[in-house]
Amino acid sequence: MTEIQAGPGAAVAAAPVSGDVPAIELDHVVKEYVSHGEVVRAVKGVSLAIAEGEFFSLLGPSGCGKTTSMRMIAGFEDPTQGVVRLHGEDVTSVPPNKRDINMVFQSYALFPHMNVWDNVAFGLKRKKVPDAEIKRRVGEILEVVDLVGREKRRPKEMSGGQQQRVALARALVNRPRALLLDEPLGALDLKLRQAMQIELKRIQREVGITFVYVTHDQSEALTMSDRIAVMNDGLVEQLAEPREIYERPASKFVAGFIGTSNLLSGTVQQITGDTAVLALGASDRILVPADGALAAGASVDLTVRPEKIKIAKDQPEGDLSVVRGTVSEVVYLGTYNSYVVRLGDGAEITVFEQNANDSTITAERGDAVWLSWQPWHSYALR
């Protein structure tokens, strides 16, 4: 089991403990399709190792290859190149019904002509489990997903949330060594989705099974995952813990896809100690931690999260990144205010300000304001 530690020391991605065989491994996997005579590369070489008991998310926009990657783990797609291993065993050419993993489908794929009980018992019957044990295990799992008393219902007589739980029970009752979930909460409304996120996490802790979760919803991935692989255009852009991915995005794509980011760029003017100074204007400056790779004259792309920025009418003091601009948009969002500030060079910066005091806002549309943030909140992108 990998545990996330909620502290600054947990920034390093928890790779599978060496010596332990990873539960699931993709080894330089490529998937190509031929569509209308053209070769489409859906997955362009993905390698990743998922540890036993881990809650692992494949996150990315539609068409990034995350679902194809998952379907190769399940056995529904054959990789064009590369190897899929389950617990160290090469299963690349093993059909899905011979793989000891189960999947929860995006559409749930419940058998409409069977009731809840028969749906859930389907896998156990295929494995010739004795009737008494089927009865016991199906009963147990229906208790876990809170569906006792609905055994005789047909799927279409149930709500989306209930169908979702039947799909989960149908997979979990087989006690698979890993569970694959393909955007399982996509069809639910927001409230139910949030409740199911917590529920899924609880079930995963209870059964202790490896979960591989495919989603395009970054907040879902951040909430539940031990580790996340952010995918884009058939490749893994970053593989790390949620905190690491949010605080230290590996690329422009990751910074833009996860949460709201302000992307800025500039030229290093000078290096002072461990800080690089990017000049933007007479009194504007951006401070970036210099990690040795930065030298004077180098151009830098950097990202700053909106909630790290302070907005003020007066010039702030201290060793801060400081920029000036004009407020072009103010949105009241309940727990916080969102400002869009236009800088002198036309770039726009989004700032979130906690609604800690009362409903008064710091600046109105058209006001000239100062934005400031700590140097370590500027994160240079490679």
Added chain:
Amino acid sequence: MKGGLLRGRGLQIYTWLVIAWLVLPIAVMILFGFNDTHGRYNTAWQGFTFKWYGKLFEIGDLTQALVNSLLIAVLTMLIAGVLGSLIGLALGRYRFRGSGAMNLVMFAAISCAEIVMGASLLSLFVTLAVPLGFWTILISHVMFSISFVAVTVRARVMTLDSSLEEAARDLGAGPWTTFRLVTLPMIFPGVLAGSMLAFALSIDDFVITNFNSGGTMTFPLWIWGATRVGLPPQVNVMGTLIFAAGVLIAVANALLARRRANA
């Protein structure tokens, strides 16, 4: 308001006219099965009787023709039902080399004029020196009804969520078990509808059968031959019974569908 009322009344009259148009010939057929006719022609009402139901099988040739027709229709239903379903499954599920051509052939077989199909089948059988009779009728009936089954099943397969089969595979079912437990029950309404269509097409086919029957007599062929000398009331009775069986099946199907919807 008044115009609306008028339109409503007009629509009502029109609806009843259409229903009458459809039902009247059937009603006449049923009615003349009860006609106490004494002459050769069963066209004028001469009083009510049940006697034709008692003497239903007294015309030996007619009975043999009906038996032939029923046997051919049932065999056609089974053979075309199975083969057509497999074609429909393949066309609805997969894109393969030749699937476009296959679709075209299916469509051609449905839209082809019967007289053309009957004549070309005859010349085929003659060229291959196949003796005409029961088997050539069966072959031709399977041939023209198979595309109707395939098209019906294909439509059903195309509405099927393919992840259902993947889910079955995922839960440990092999390809055959998946087909038996998931695919077949899901497409069964289509298979049933297609097979019934094949039965219906077969039992009343005249044109193609006439070309390929040789000496074998079917129900429609016998009636056609008899019209010149006058139709016996037994024909009306048999028609009534076939019609009643069809109505019964339709009603049972509707009731079953309703119960399934409520279950």
